[in-house]
Amino acid sequence: MGTLVEIRNLSKTYERGKQKVEVLHHIDLDIEEGDFVALMGPSGSGKTTLLNLIGGLDSPTDGSIAVAGERIETLGEDALAKWRASNVGFVFQFYNLLPMLSARKNVELPLLLTKLSAAERRRKASVALELVGLSDRAAHKPSELSGGQQQRVAIARAIVSDPTLLVCDEPTGDLDRQSAVDVLTLMQGLNREYGKTLVMVTHDPKAAEYAHHTLHLDKGTLVTEPEPAPA
Amino acid sequence: MKYLHLIWAALMRRKARTLFTLFSVLAAFLLFGLLDSVRSAFNTASSNVAGVDRLISVSKVSFALSLPKSLYARIQAVPGVTQVSYANWFGGIYQDQRNFFPSEAVADNFLDLYPEWELPEAQRQAFRHTRTGAVVGQSLAERFGWKIGDKIPLQATIFPQKGGSNTWTFDLVGIFRAKNPEQRGNENIFFFNWDYFDEARQFGNGNIGWYAERIADRTQTDKVAQAIDALSTESDHETKTQTEQSFTAALVSQFADIGLIVGAIMAAVFFTLILLTGNTMAQAVRERIPELAVMKTLGFTSKSVLGLLLAESVVLLAIGAAVGLVLAGGTVIGVRAKLGAAIPLSPVGGAIWLRGLALAAVIGLIVGVLPAVRGMRLRIVDALSGR
Numbered sequence: 001m002g003t004l005v006e007i008r009n010l011s012k013t014y015e016r017g018k019q020k021v022e023v024l025h026h027i028d029l030d031i032e033e034g035d036f037v038a039l040m041g042p043s044g045s046g047k048t049t050l051l052n053l054i055g056g057l058d059s060p061t062d063g064s065i066a067v068a069g070e071r072i073e074t075l076g077e078d079a080l081a082k083w084r085a086s087n088v089g090f091v092f093q094f095y096n097l098l099p100m101l102s103a104r105k106n107v108e109l110p111l112l113l114t115k116l117s118a119a120e121r122r123r124k125a126s127v128a129l130e131l132v133g134l135s136d137r138a139a140h141k142p143s144e145l146s147g148g149q150q151q152r153v154a155i156a157r158a159i160v161s162d163p164t165l166l167v168c169d170e171p172t173g174d175l176d177r178q179s180a181v182d183v184l185t186l187m188q189g190l191n192r193e194y195g196k197t198l199v200m201v202t203h204d205p206k207a208a209e210y211a212h213h214t215l216h217l218d219k220g221t222l223v224t225e226p227e228p229a230p231a
Numbered sequence: 232m233k234y235l236h237l238i239w240a241a242l243m244r245r246k247a248r249t250l251f252t253l254f255s256v257l258a259a260f261l262l263f264g265l266l267d268s269v270r271s272a273f274n275t276a277s278s279n280v281a282g283v284d285r286l287i288s289v290s291k292v293s294f295a296l297s298l299p300k301s302l303y304a305r306i307q308a309v310p311g312v313t314q315v316s317y318a319n320w321f322g323g324i325y326q327d328q329r330n331f332f333p334s335e336a337v338a339d340n341f342l343d344l345y346p347e348w349e350l351p352e353a354q355r356q357a358f359r360h361t362r363t364g365a366v367v368g369q370s371l372a373e374r375f376g377w378k379i380g381d382k383i384p385l386q387a388t389i390f391p392q393k394g395g396s397n398t399w400t401f402d403l404v405g406i407f408r409a410k411n412p413e414q415r416g417n418e419n420i421f422f423f424n425w426d427y428f429d430e431a432r433q434f435g436n437g438n439i440g441w442y443a444e445r446i447a448d449r450t451q452t453d454k455v456a457q458a459i460d461a462l463s464t465e466s467d468h469e470t471k472t473q474t475e476q477s478f479t480a481a482l483v484s485q486f487a488d489i490g491l492i493v494g495a496i497m498a499a500v501f502f503t504l505i506l507l508t509g510n511t512m513a514q515a516v517r518e519r520i521p522e523l524a525v526m527k528t529l530g531f532t533s534k535s536v537l538g539l540l541l542a543e544s545v546v547l548l549a550i551g552a553a554v555g556l557v558l559a560g561g562t563v564i565g566v567r568a569k570l571g572a573a574i575p576l577s578p579v580g581g582a583i584w585l586r587g588l589a590l591a592a593v594i595g596l597i598v599g600v601l602p603a604v605r606g607m608r609l610r611i612v613d614a615l616s617g618r
Binding site: 048049052055057058077078081082084085086090092096098099100101105109110112113118157 | 233234236237240241243244521522525526527528529530531532533534611612615616
């Protein structure tokens with residue numbers, strides 16, 4: 001398997017009023033296809049910023065990010081949106097499901113951007129919900145689901161368009177221990193059985209144990225060299 | 232269409248707020264439907280194509296001033312004039328001040344100039360030969376439940392009888408009907424014999440309110456009108472002759488500029504509606520910023536977010552407008568059934584619907600544009616982190 005994410009000399013600076021805050025300093029990082037990487041570090045270390053940059057939600061101040069060979073920092077806003085739609089799945093700490101839509105409609109959401117028919121969208125959403133073990137909750141609204149179930153719906157939404165890369169920002173941060181184990185097991189399965197590449201930000205060392213290896217960030221710098229990917 | 236459920240879900244997010252906003256939109260468009268119906272009715276009255284070959288001659292100084300009857304024969308002799316008749320405003324009241332309707336004393340050939348009104352020949356002859364005879368439009372007859380043979384007393388507001396009585400009693404001998412259903416508004420009128428009126432009235436005998444002329448060639452309107460007016464040039468009863476259409480328009484504008492009044496009321500209503508729905512939309516978008524950020528994260532472009540939010544606002548306005556216009560249509564049917572043509576109302580037809588829905592779309596875009604632009608411009612990372 002080759003390198004999926006190739007980051008070179010990546011820096012990110014935010015302007016807060018007149019003040020400039022450099023969040024990431026000259027990061028170099030490769031993530032192999034099929035890898036499962038945990039990003040850890042104290043608050044304000046730049047984990048989420050790095051994750052957002054890898055997922056194409058933000059643009060770097062300097063440096064380059066190539067995902068599957070595509071230099072995403074060069075893409076315009078619309079092109080980046082289209083790239084995200086077909087290449088990346090997102091999982092957030094607070095699930096971020098649309099409250100008025102059923103679980104199935106939430107999962108179908110990314111497919112609205114494709115040319116699939118309504119029947120095809122529905123079928124794919126059902127398959128994704130089955131994969132996360134929530135077929136029987138398809139018609140339920142988020143408010144009718146537990147936190148763990150909502151996060152599994154969010155994972156179904158993230159994988160429904162079959163992206164190569166999943167970026168997960170503290171996916172277990174709002175869950176009880178058992179739900180967290182369920183979600184992490186599910187994510188591990190997606191990595192092992194379906195070859196998805198996962199990058200996960202977490203504060204929880206137990207969660208990080210599910211990853212192949214862990215990267216530590218501190219004050220915007222990678223403090224641990226990435227371990228070699230398992231053979 | 233595949234986004235319709237997203238728009239609907241957004242509208243249903245706060246059901247009570249959406250419902251109250253819908254009520255305001257509905258009320259505004261109910262009012263719009265009714266007022267536009269009134270405006271259309273007045274427009275129809277003043278643009279009645281049936282009258283293009285008729286001229287009306289009135290005093291040049293004021294419609295209220297009379298003209299001498301001696302003009303009758305002279306107008307008849309004007310080349311291009313095929314028929315002449317005359318009439319006088321009476322202004323009677325039936326039973327109660329509120330029961331006002333146009334009432335006119337007319338020459339016995341007056342109805343011959345109006346082929347668009349259907350009056351059976353026997354009733355036409357009865358009108359000619361009954362001194363106290365009167366004919367009324369069907370709508371007016373239905374309004375008061377009159378039937379042929381009834382004696383109808385009218386209270387004079389201008390012309391008392393020679394004996395001092397204000398009560399004029401007429402025998403209803405005919406009921407006419409407008410051939411064109413669109414002109415049923417013109418059936419709200421009461422005609423009676425000019426001879427009876429002229430003989431019995433206390434003053435003004437021998438004078439005419441206005442002359443109506445039919446012309447042979449409608450392309451010669453100006454020429455014939457000038458010839459009629461030339462008959463009384465530099466006299467104390469100079470005339471102003473114009474097409475019936477212009478005359479009616481001028482008469483209506485004497486009451487008020489209906490278009491201006493309707494326009495002013497609607498402008499005030501829609502201005503308030505824009506503020507109200509604009510506030511609702513702004514609030515609705517503000518509280519959905521994280522959700523919009525998620526949609527953008529999933530790959531919705533800024534333009535598609537803009538489109539969805541604008542569509543949301545237009546759909547809200549369109550639903551309210553459609554319900555309001557349906558209610559306006561029902562109200563107009565109800566009022567016309569109950570009061571006939573007492574209140575001039577046109578059916579809420581295609582043109583009013585088209586204007587209403589176009590207005591709803593424009594207002595929808597106006598109230599949606601600012602929140603939609605805000606949604607379009609939001610930065611995903613800021614919105615997701617609550618900044």
